Amino acid sequence: MSKETNQQWGGRFTEPTDAFVARFTASIDFDQRMYRQDIQGSIAHAKMLTEAGVLTADECASIEAGLAEIQSDIENGNFPWSIELEDIHMNIEAALTKKIGLTGKKLHTGRSRNDQVATDIRLYLRDEIDNILSEITRLQQGLLTLAQAEADTIMPGFTHLQTAQPVTFGHHLLAWFEMLSRDYERYVDTRKRVNVSPLGAAALAGTTYPINRQITSDLLGFDRPAENSLDAVSDRDFAIEFCASSSILAMHLTRMSEELVLWASAQFNFVNLPDRFCTGSSIMPQKKNPDVPELVRGKSGRVYGHLMSLLTLMKSQPLAYNKDNQEDKEPLFDTIDTIKGCLRAYADMVPALESKKTEMREAALRGFSTATDLADYLTRNGMPFRDAHEVVGKSVAYGIEQNKDLAEMSLEELQVFSADIRADVFEVLTLEGSVAARDHIGGTAPNQVRAAVARGQKMIDAR
Ligand code: ARG
Numbered sequence: 005m006s007k008e009t010n011q012q013w014g015g016r017f018t019e020p021t022d023a024f025v026a027r028f029t030a031s032i033d034f035d036q037r038m039y040r041q042d043i044q045g046s047i048a049h050a051k052m053l054t055e056a057g058v059l060t061a062d063e064c065a066s067i068e069a070g071l072a073e074i075q076s077d078i079e080n081g082n083f084p085w086s087i088e089l090e091d092i093h094m095n096i097e098a099a100l101t102k103k104i105g106l107t108g109k110k111l112h113t114g115r116s117r118n119d120q121v122a123t124d125i126r127l128y129l130r131d132e133i134d135n136i137l138s139e140i141t142r143l144q145q146g147l148l149t150l151a152q153a154e155a156d157t158i159m160p161g162f163t164h165l166q167t168a169q170p171v172t173f174g175h176h177l178l179a180w181f182e183m184l185s186r187d188y189e190r191y192v193d194t195r196k197r198v199n200v201s202p203l204g205a206a207a208l209a210g211t212t213y214p215i216n217r218q219i220t221s222d223l224l225g226f227d228r229p230a231e232n233s234l235d236a237v238s239d240r241d242f243a244i245e246f247c248a249s250s251s252i253l254a255m256h257l258t259r260m261s262e263e264l265v266l267w268a269s270a271q272f273n274f275v276n277l278p279d280r281f282c283t284g285s286s287i288m289p290q291k292k293n294p295d296v297p298e299l300v301r302g303k304s305g306r307v308y309g310h311l312m313s314l315l316t317l318m319k320s321q322p323l324a325y326n327k328d329n330q331e332d333k334e335p336l337f338d339t340i341d342t343i344k345g346c347l348r349a350y351a352d353m354v355p356a357l358e359s360k361k362t363e364m365r366e367a368a369l370r371g372f373s374t375a376t377d378l379a380d381y382l383t384r385n386g387m388p389f390r391d392a393h394e395v396v397g398k399s400v401a402y403g404i405e406q407n408k409d410l411a412e413m414s415l416e417e418l419q420v421f422s423a424d425i426r427a428d429v430f431e432v433l434t435l436e437g438s439v440a441a442r443d444h445i446g447g448t449a450p451n452q453v454r455a456a457v458a459r460g461q462k463m464i465d466a467r
Pocket of ligand 1: 035
């Protein structure tokens with residue numbers, strides 16, 4: 005390192021930064037991924053300064069051309085990233101000055117890295133939210149298509165992971181669809197608070213130049229300039245909110261994963277995960293492991309962790325900008341990467357899921373899944389529900405003893421428990437009768453599943 009002090013802010017310093025401190029305080033290793041947003045923000049700022057009469061049109065044109073060159077240098081791998089220049093903002097500014105000379109030094113007029121970095125993160129996150137939204141839609145489309153194909157497939161529904169009542173597989177998939185619809189809305193809502201322009205807040209108090217914050221806000225596609233300069237440079241709750249929305253989505257993905265892992269096991273044997281989404285064991289030749297759902301389940305850990313990191317990072321921070329905030333980027337970026345990876349894996353995998361209809365059906369036949377239907381049958385014939393519950397409980401106990409499901413008992417056997425049971429009882433004891441009877445909005449009947457698919461399709465088509 006040279007004996008000179010830092011070329012961007014070294015005026016008042018008498019010795020160069022300690023070599024370790026330079027590395028310790030630098031963010032260039034992780035903030036360089038915001039290079040496009042940094043350049044975009046600088047161009048908007050330069051244009052606005054030109055309209056305000058602070059820069060000449062020639063100066064602005066030269067800044068724009070220089071920044072465009074820098075962007076292609078970065079994209080072609082020809083950019084000399086420097087730790088001494090600390091972060092993406094100073095790396096680009098120094099490169100600009102090197103390219104276009106003195107005019108490059110005018111770019112930072114009326115601006116600070118504090119409003120610059122807040123602008124960059126918001127632009128970056130806004131784009132990534134849009135990418136996440138389209139991946140959620142792709143996954144939801146896969147679920148809708150599969151739910152339509154599986155509208156008549158019967159499986160056991162569970163509570164407490166004990167067989168409860170028969171449901172259709174399509175209905176189960178649509179429960180996942182609903183979780184994702186709420187996740188989608190949460191990101192759309194988060195995006196509103198991300199899409200606000202901090203530019204012009206400068207270091208913390210605003211600037212003495214005749215800037216026009218509306219111009220930069222419009223040029224960058226923000227909804228409006230942030231109201232308060234102190235808040236604009238220090239607010240990171242938009243990032244916390246993004247991590248919270250992501251944590252809830254990650255939690256939903258763990259629930260789906262858990263079910264897929266269970267269903268793919270020899271014990272459940274409800275689905276086949278295509279080989280390309282699984283791996284084998286190096287020692288047990290019979291193994292086909294559901295790695296993708298397992299890994300997605302495990303990745304929730306880091307997403308929740310990043311939410312905790314950001315909450316803790318912001319806790320007790322006095323206004324306005326503090327260097328603590330440099331620590332916002334790695335958790336935020338890793339959350340983005342993790343969520344995109346999980347969604348991509350799921351959106352690719354879901355359309356390839358194969359249900360094992362015979363096995364699902366057999367499982368639903370075991371476990372007295374139509375016991376509630378028998379109780380409802382007795383109630384329709386005049387018996388109070390509590391008494392009907394008791395009667396069916398006794399017939400189930402008999403069935404366990406005899407190793408027979410309700411539908412496998414003879415009419416005579418059933419009538420031992422209630423004389424009100426007639427031959428028509430077998431219609432309600434079938435799996436098809438049971439699911440078809442739950443025929444109302446949100447119910448598991450196959451025609452309700454098809455109607456819900458149609459509504460879901462209309463909803464995602466309107467996005
Ligand atoms: N690299 C810094 C960050 O990520 C940029 C802002 C630095 N501002 C400052 N005054 N040190 O937050």
